[in-house]
Amino acid sequence: MTYALRSYEFWLTYYRRSWRGTLATSIVNPIFYLGALGIGLGTLVNRSGSTPEGVKYLAFVAPGVLAATAMQVAITEASWPVLGSIRWTRIYHAMLATPLQIRHIVLGHQGWMATRVISSCAVYLAVIAAFGAVHSWLAVFALPACFLIGLAFSAPMAAYAATRENDGAFVVVNRFAIIPMFLFSGTFFPVSRLPLVLRWVAYGTPSWHGVDLCRSLTLGRAHWGLSLLHVGYLAAWAAAGLLAALYTYRRRLMK
Amino acid sequence: MDAATQLPLVHARGLVKRFGDLVAVDGIDFDVQKGEAFGFLGPNGAGKSSTMRMIGCVSPPSDGTLRVLGLDPLKSGADIRARLGVVPQEDTLDMELTVRENMLIYGRYFGLPRKTVHERSERLLEFVQLEERVDSKVEPLSGGMKRRLTIARSLINDPNILLLDEPTTGLDPQARHVVWDRLHELKHGGATLLLTTHYMDEAEQLCDRLVVMDKAKIVAEGSPNELIRRYSTREVVELRFATDRPPDDLAARIDGLARRIETLSGRLLLYTDDGDRTAERVHELGVQAQSTLVRRSTLEDVFLHLTGRTLVDE
Numbered sequence: 001m002t003y004a005l006r007s008y009e010f011w012l013t014y015y016r017r018s019w020r021g022t023l024a025t026s027i028v029n030p031i032f033y034l035g036a037l038g039i040g041l042g043t044l045v046n047r048s049g050s051t052p053e054g055v056k057y058l059a060f061v062a063p064g065v066l067a068a069t070a071m072q073v074a075i076t077e078a079s080w081p082v083l084g085s086i087r088w089t090r091i092y093h094a095m096l097a098t099p100l101q102i103r104h105i106v107l108g109h110q111g112w113m114a115t116r117v118i119s120s121c122a123v124y125l126a127v128i129a130a131f132g133a134v135h136s137w138l139a140v141f142a143l144p145a146c147f148l149i150g151l152a153f154s155a156p157m158a159a160y161a162a163t164r165e166n167d168g169a170f171v172v173v174n175r176f177a178i179i180p181m182f183l184f185s186g187t188f189f190p191v192s193r194l195p196l197v198l199r200w201v202a203y204g205t206p207s208w209h210g211v212d213l214c215r216s217l218t219l220g221r222a223h224w225g226l227s228l229l230h231v232g233y234l235a236a237w238a239a240a241g242l243l244a245a246l247y248t249y250r251r252r253l254m255k
Numbered sequence: 256m257d258a259a260t261q262l263p264l265v266h267a268r269g270l271v272k273r274f275g276d277l278v279a280v281d282g283i284d285f286d287v288q289k290g291e292a293f294g295f296l297g298p299n300g301a302g303k304s305s306t307m308r309m310i311g312c313v314s315p316p317s318d319g320t321l322r323v324l325g326l327d328p329l330k331s332g333a334d335i336r337a338r339l340g341v342v343p344q345e346d347t348l349d350m351e352l353t354v355r356e357n358m359l360i361y362g363r364y365f366g367l368p369r370k371t372v373h374e375r376s377e378r379l380l381e382f383v384q385l386e387e388r389v390d391s392k393v394e395p396l397s398g399g400m401k402r403r404l405t406i407a408r409s410l411i412n413d414p415n416i417l418l419l420d421e422p423t424t425g426l427d428p429q430a431r432h433v434v435w436d437r438l439h440e441l442k443h444g445g446a447t448l449l450l451t452t453h454y455m456d457e458a459e460q461l462c463d464r465l466v467v468m469d470k471a472k473i474v475a476e477g478s479p480n481e482l483i484r485r486y487s488t489r490e491v492v493e494l495r496f497a498t499d500r501p502p503d504d505l506a507a508r509i510d511g512l513a514r515r516i517e518t519l520s521g522r523l524l525l526y527t528d529d530g531d532r533t534a535e536r537v538h539e540l541g542v543q544a545q546s547t548l549v550r551r552s553t554l555e556d557v558f559l560h561l562t563g564r565t566l567v568d569e
Contacts, residue, residue, distance in 0.1 A: 002366070010360050017351060094347035096313050098364035098412075099337040254313055255274065 003100055007108025010091065015112075026120040030065070030127040037061050037188070038131060052190045055135070055219060062133040063218040064187035066124050066142060067149055067210040073120045074150040075178055077113040078157035079170045085109070086162060092253055102250045106242065110154060117150030118143060128218070136220025145217060145231075149210035152234040155241025162248040181207040186215075206237045262325055263288050264416055264447055265310055269319035272305045279305040281471035282319065287416075292438075292448040296458045296554065297468035298564075303451035304344060306468075307420045310449065312336050324415060337365060340414030342405050344421045350394040354385060357393060358408055365412040372411065379407040383437055399430025406437060417441065419450040423457060435460055455554040467554075467561060474561045479554055486560045487552040488514055490530030494523045494537065494544040505542065512536050517559055526556070 015022075038058030045057040052060050085091040095105050125142060128134055161170070184198070185191065185208035191199050202208045213230040216222040263286035272280035280302040287293045295303040308314035310323055312332035321328055323335045348357055355376060362372030380386050383403035393401065402422065409417060422438065423431040438461055442448060452458050458465050459479045467475040467482070475482055492513070498521070505523065506516060512533055513525035523544075527533040530549035537547070558564075 006364050006366065009363055013352065013356060013360055014349065089349060090343075090345060090347040091349065093313075093343065094349075094361065095364055097311060097336060097339070097341035097343065097347070097409075098361070099333045099366070100364055101333050254315065255308075 003104040004107035004111065007095055007100055007104050008111045009108075010095070011109065011112035012115075022116075022120075023123075026123045027127070030069070030124040033065050034058065034062055034127060034131050034133070037065070038133065053215075053219065053221075056133075058131060059133040059135060059219065060215070061188060062128040062131065063142065063214040064211045066121060066128065066146065066218075067207065067214040068182050068187050069124050070117050070121050070146040070149040070210065071153050071181065071207055072178065073117045074113055074152075074154035075157050075174070077116050078154040079161050079173070080167060082109070082158045082161035083164055083167060083170075086252060087165075092249075096253055102253065103246060105253075106158070106245045106249055110151065110158065110242070110245075113154040113158075114147055114150055117154070118147055121146035121150075134218050136218065138216075138220050138222055139218045141222075142214050142217045145210070145213045148231065148234045148238065149206070149214075152206045152210070152237035152241070155238050155245055157241075159241055159244035159248045162245065162252045181205050186211040206234055209233045262322075264324055265293075265449065266322040267306075267320065270306070270309065270316055270321055271318035272302070272309060272314065273317040278471050280309070283466075283468075283471075283473045285466055285473065285476070287447065287449060289447055290445050292442050292450070292461050292463045294458045294462035294465035295449075295451040295468055296453070296455070296462075296465050296558070297451075298453055301468040302471040303453075303468055304420055307418055307449070307451055311339060311341055311418055337412065338415045340409035340412065340417040342402075342409045342417070342419040342422055344424065346401050346405055348393045348401060348405060348408070351392060353390050353392055354380065354396075354404055355389045357404065358411060361408045362411045367412065375411055375413075376407070379410050380404075382410075382440075383407040384433070397430065399426050399433060402426060402430070402434055403437065406434070410441075416447045416449060419448065421451055421453070423452075423454065431457075455558070458554055467558060469558075469562045475557065482554060482557045483552050485557075487556040488526040489528045489552060490533075491550055491552050491556055492525040492527060492530050492534045492537065493548040493550065494525070494542065495546045495548070496521055496523075497545045508540060509537055509542065512540075515560070524556070524559070526552070 038061055042057035042061070045051055051057055092105055121143060125134070125139065129139070157173070160173070184194065185202045185205045191202040191208060194202060209230040213227060216227065265285070265287040267286070268284050269282045270280055270284070271278070271282055283306065295306060297303050305314065309316050309321060309328065312323065312328040312335050315329055324338055326335050328335055349360070352360065358376035358380070359369070359372050362375065380389055383406055385400060385404055385407065388396065388400065393404065396404065406422075419438070423434050426434065435457070438448065442461070448461070450461060462479060464478050465476070465482070466473045475486060477485065506518060509516070509525070513527040515526040517524040517526070525533055525537070534547050534549050
């Protein structure tokens with residue numbers, strides 16, 4: 001474990017130069033999103049009389065965007081930085097010339113991605129609370145939930161990125177997997193509004209489980225059974241992703 | 256001296272590396288002793304870097320025996336790497352961090368305390384003459400400086416063996432000499448160096464002993480002087496011609512003037528023990544070469560003799 005921390009320490013040092021820029025985006029982004037959706041669009045939705053979950057639209061959409069943020073930060077951190085560490089900066093190769101092993105490189109980097117996810121989501125959660133859209137103290141569990149959502153995406157994405165020769169595939173993943181998940185897995189409207197087949201597709205995505213988990217926590221409507229199902233499903237993606245990453249990293253770096 | 260200290264630091268028997276159908280290293284044997292500067296000389300694609308990567312425990316051997324520091328890379332890779340210094344062919348420095356940060360981060364990979372890393376980096380950066388650039392970012396440094404930083408970084412764990420893969424490829428002549436100078440210094444300090452190169456002069460400058468690799472196999476082994484004595488002559492007369500091919504009948508006319516004659520594009524090489532005398536006799540025959548050069552034999556000639564090809568494509 002201390003070995004993985006050494007690789008984590010690299011990412012921390014590396015990030016020290018650019019944290020100001022990321023901090024600004026992670027505060028400004030949620031304000032824009034919540035302002036436009038919760039207040040702008042929300043005014044229209046609220047006026048219609050039948051809001052989803054019977055709460056103001058802002059309180060409905062905010063936890064959805066929180067989960068989506070965890071997903072998007074995780075995907076970004078697990079694509080270019082991973083491929084870059086193999087091909088451009090060759091950081092992984094440098095690590096591999098020392099006592100660090102593949103598992104330490106994977107865990108250290110995943111730990112770093114989780115740090116990025118949690119810090120972005122913490123800022124987001126604070127902004128949501130400031131907008132008055134947090135309805136329950138259960139919301140404190142939304143952060144560990146975001147950690148799990150992040151890992152459920154960062155681990156499989158890193159495993160995939162380690163098999164790529166260039167970044168062309170990342171655009172495809174974004175366009176055909178991440179953006180559809182962002183739009184259709186319950187972030188902006190309940191999946192019950194989807195046609196039956198698509199609804200079941202949505203239930204199969206880790207993002208729906210993440211969105212539903214976050215929402216049930218900030219609205220204070222979480223049930224043990226469903227929450228455990230969400231956690232278990234996300235954990236399964238994370239675990240499978242980590243195993244896959246150990247395999248693809250080894251195949252790529254220790255030819 | 257007990258038995259353990261007499262073991263070679265690197266020991267390979269029948270070492271093979273395959274990538275699918277491609278055989279990159281085809282059953283090579285060698286031993287590297289403590290305190291030796293040992294070289295792998297050969298053209299690109301000869302299998303040098305693959306061998307280096309196996310020794311560096313980042314590429315599992317496909318077959319054969321390999322022991323590094325007496326340990327098996329397949330079982331003890333991390334333990335071995337903790338005691339190696341690696342200067343890879345392509346820089347793996349972090350361009351956006353400073354010289355000092357690069358040293359610190361790398362030292363931390365080895366689990367060294369910060370204080371130790373700071374002390375060592377100060378000494379090592381001075382050794383590679385970068386003490387005035389410690390707080391500069393790596394990006395703007397010249398190629399030679401980056402290479403020297405990589406060397407300093409590779410020494411942070413006080414390694415038992417230093418692996419250098421093409422240490423001066425891509426550097427200008429002056430920068431190469433500075434790097435050679437630093438490596439000489441390490442050698443005199445008793446370090447064990449393993450290096451690959453496709454430069455003859457580098458091998459002659461730095462190596463106590465070397466193996467010549469060609470097409471995945473070792474074709475000769477010895478000290479630079481031994482190899483020259485065994486596979487070449489003391490001197491070489493080079494006849495250069497303006498046309499691509501020397502006149503057809505020329506080889507026949509000068510046959511017997513040298514121990515061996517190699518015909519290359521635009522030039523003839525005459526291997527002889529007395530270059531001046533051979534050159535004189537060539538001129539007596541009335542051979543009209545554009546220029547005539549008498550030089551000492553080098554590893555390039557050894558390679559040419561062993562493989563029939565020049566080492567670096569011209």
